[in-house]
Amino acid sequence: MMMNEPVPVSTPLLGHYESPLPPLYEPPPPGPPKPRLMFKMPRVVPDQKTKFESDxxxxxxxxxxxxxxxxxxxxxxxxxxxxxxxxxxxDGCTELAFVNTGLNLFLSFTPAPGGYSPDVDFNKEPGKVHLKSHFIMNGVCVRWRGYLDLERLDGVGCLEYDEDSARLEDAMLREELDKYKARIKEFDDKQRSFKPFATASTAK
Structure with missing residues (x-):
């Protein structure tokens, strides 16, 4: 063989590479799925009026x-x-800020089919628009009420406790809590019924 002559080399195919690290996804163990207790976060606090009056x-x-x-x-x-x-x-919305506190709000108004929202009134006072908007803030149902000067784009407004909306939200909160308590009770009953069977199996 002459010097610098290329030598043919046969390279076998590499086998499947197996990482020593554990896989990122472990399949769930066989058997019935474990029960999941899901609780929907409430939109309001339990006592809205007290928070509104004390905060x-x-x-x-x-x-x-x-x-x-x-x-x-x-x-x-x-x-x-x-x-x-x-x-x-x-169009049903606007952006306002309370100047003294620096709180910015995106207000939306109750839609009205075929016309302007009843929460927006350009006719109550010349040169002003009176606005109302309902929303939930920090877990409390409130109503923004006030007016703005159409020339200066500022005015006066305040927040009021919205009793009607609070009543509806409280009812939904109680319903959600009742459903969650029922799921907890069902889960506990299943756990209690499973324990004697598990104990008997272990004794054998």
């Missing part, structure tokens, strides 16, 4: 003297912002 933030926002301001489209000229604000109100 310092709610107490501040409940004062009608709290100044509010439209915060949408801040980079646009004043006239365009006025048009955008009125257009948003008619």
């Amino acid at each position: 310092e933030l709610f107490r501040r926002l409940a004062r009608e003297t709290e100044q509010v301001r439209y915060t949408g489209f801040r980079d646009r000229p004043s006239e365009e912002r006025r048009q955008k604000f009125q257009s948003q109100c008619r």
